Structures are given as structure tokens and as C-alpha cells.
Amino acid sequence: MGRLFETLIEQAGKLGPAVVAVAEGYDPAALEAIAEASARGFVRAELVGPRKKIEKALSSVDVPRNSVEIVDSETPGESAAKAVELVRTGRASILMKGKIQTSVLLRAVLDKERGLRAGRVLSHTAALEVPGFNRFIFVADGGVNIAPDLERKIGIVENAIEVARTLGVQEPRVALICAVEIPGADYPATLDAAIIAKMAERGAFPGAIVDGPLALDVAISPESALIKGVGGPVAGKADVLITPDITSGNTLAKSMQYFAGALMGGVITGASRPIVVISRADTAQVKTCSLAMARCLVQEPAGG
Numbered sequence: 001m002g003r004l005f006e007t008l009i010e011q012a013g014k015l016g017p018a019v020v021a022v023a024e025g026y027d028p029a030a031l032e033a034i035a036e037a038s039a040r041g042f043v044r045a046e047l048v049g050p051r052k053k054i055e056k057a058l059s060s061v062d063v064p065r066n067s068v069e070i071v072d073s074e075t076p077g078e079s080a081a082k083a084v085e086l087v088r089t090g091r092a093s094i095l096m097k098g099k100i101q102t103s104v105l106l107r108a109v110l111d112k113e114r115g116l117r118a119g120r121v122l123s124h125t126a127a128l129e130v131p132g133f134n135r136f137i138f139v140a141d142g143g144v145n146i147a148p149d150l151e152r153k154i155g156i157v158e159n160a161i162e163v164a165r166t167l168g169v170q171e172p173r174v175a176l177i178c179a180v181e182i183p184g185a186d187y188p189a190t191l192d193a194a195i196i197a198k199m200a201e202r203g204a205f206p207g208a209i210v211d212g213p214l215a216l217d218v219a220i221s222p223e224s225a226l227i228k229g230v231g232g233p234v235a236g237k238a239d240v241l242i243t244p245d246i247t248s249g250n251t252l253a254k255s256m257q258y259f260a261g262a263l264m265g266g267v268i269t270g271a272s273r274p275i276v277v278i279s280r281a282d283t284a285q286v287k288t289c290s291l292a293m294a295r296c297l298v299q300e301p302a303g304g
Contacts, residue, residue, distance in 0.1 A: 032284035121155025142249030175219035175238035176212025265289030
């Protein structure tokens with residue numbers, strides 16, 4: 001575990017255990033993360049899904065049985081609905097994806113009558129501990145919004161700022177990532193970035209500094225910003241990278257993981273409670289980091 005995430009996990013442990021509802025809760029990596037988070041003192045779990053499958057999975061993972069409960073269900077759709085209900089009624093404080101398709105889980109989250117809607121844009125924010133950087137680098141949105149319009153991008157920025165502040169960044173520096181720094185009519189993402197940056201100048205994102213469009217090198221490298229002559233309080237110092245679409249966000253975060261050896265955690269915000277939805281290829285360590293992020297976002301006494 002990296003130093004930044006170790007500190008975050010210690011912070012989550014001090015908050016005490018919150019209950020996480022896991023839809024189709026027999027995923028081995030998810031259960032390993034539950035075991036670690038339980039041992040570190042910040043999670044108890046309601047495992048929703050076919051009882052026999054969950055019990056079989058538990059037999060091969062060292063999860064203290066007093067830290068989990070099983071809620072029996074027969075189908076993935078039923079598991080998603082029951083897990084969401086546990087969160088909606090306050091029995092759980094965090095929703096987590098188990099061995100279930102993300103679309104099935106989010107369909108239950110977005111149900112108008114029985115979901116977790118909160119009148120906000122849902123978006124995924126990844127926190128990455130990248131070798132060579134002494135701070136988290138946040139990337140949004142690489143998990144939910146495929147091709148967000150201006151309104152959705154504003155919501156993504158707001159959610160990412162919330163996550164960054166919760167993880168200890170007092171005044172997040174947010175870069176709206178494009179390939180160039182000059183807005184142009186033939187490059188719509190640069191126009192969106194310029195509009196959001198102007199909104200920030202007029203106080204739309206209190207407690208954060210937002211600028212763009214900025215190329216990635218200019219956003220994170222003081223040397224590149226100096227060479228290219230790009231000034232401002234964000235250039236070379238960005239904490240949060242807002243990408244124009246899901247492909248670039250997902251690719252950027254995974255590039256940091258696979259090429260640079262970064263450790264990642266991620267959470268979906270914008271619903272009434274945080275949601276942990278990670279890639280099927282993500283390790284138990286990534287899922288533990290994600291649970292720690294979600295626990296810190298809950299901001300309530302132990303016990304759910």
C-alpha cells in the first residue's frame with residue numbers, strides 16, 4: 001500500500017465501521033477487500049445474492065463472519081434492488097458492486113421511486129497515487145458519463161471537487177483537459193472548458209481553482225507550463241484532471257496504473273450515498289482503497 005492510501009485507510013479506520021451493501025456479493029476480490037477493510041475497522045458488509053454462492057466464496061476468504069450478513073436473492077436484478085434498498089432505508093451507507101454488471105446496478109440506483117437519486121449528476125472520480133508525485137492525482141469521469149455535455153461536465157467538476165476535498169485537498173486545483181490551450185469553434189471540448197473556467201472565475205466552484213482548456217503536460221508539469229508560456233494557478237500544479245469523455249478518462253487512469261505503476265481507488269458520487277464500482281480486473285487492493293474513499297465520504301458515526 002502506498003503512503004497516501006495508507007494514510008487514507010488510517011483515517012477511515014478512525015471513523016469506525018460503516019455498512020456496505022454488496023450486490024452479488026460473492027466476488028472474491030470484493031470479499032478480500034471487505035476482509036481487509038473489516039480488519040482495518042471501517043467496514044461491515046451486507047452481502048446480497050444467492051446464499052450458496054456467497055457461502056462458498058466466503059469459505060475461501062478470511063472474512064470474520066461477525067462482520068458480514070447475507071441477504072438472499074435469486075437474480076442479479078433482485079440483488080441490485082435489495083442492495084439499493086438497504087442503502088436507501090439507512091441499513092447500509094455505501095453501495096458496492098460485486099459480481100454484477102455495472103448497468104444492472106446503476107439501473108437500480110437510478111430507479112425513480114426506489115433508487116438513490118439526489119438530483120445531481122452521477123460521476124466517477126478516481127484517486128491515483130502515482131510514483132514521483134507527493135499528492136493524489138484525481139481523474140474524472142472515466143466510468144459513468146460517456147460523452148457528457150456542458151451541464152454534465154459541470155456536475156462532474158463539482159463531484160470531483162467534493163471527493164478531492166474529502167481526501168484532504170483544501171483547495172483543489174482543477175484542470176479541464178484538452179489537447180490544446182486555445183479554445184476553438186472546431187474543437188467543442190475546448191469551448192466547454194473555457195465556459196467552465198469562466199464560471200469558476202465568477203465563483204461557481206467555491207473552495208476550488210478551475211482552469212482550462214489545458215493539455216495534460218501543461219496541467220501537471222511546471223516545466224512544460226513554463227516552456228509553453230502557460231500561466232495561472234492551475235498550470236503545472238493540477239490535483240484534478242477533468243477529461244472530455246469517458247474514453248479519455250478511463251484510458252488516462254488506466255495508463256497511470258499499467259504504465260506508471262499507480263495505485264488507484266475510485267468512487268461514484270452524485271447519488272444520495274457513495275457507490276463503489278470498479279473494473280472486474282481491479283485487485284482487492286484497489287477495492288480496499290475505493291472502500292476507504294467511500295467511508296470517508298459518508299461522514300457519519302460508525303454503524304451506518
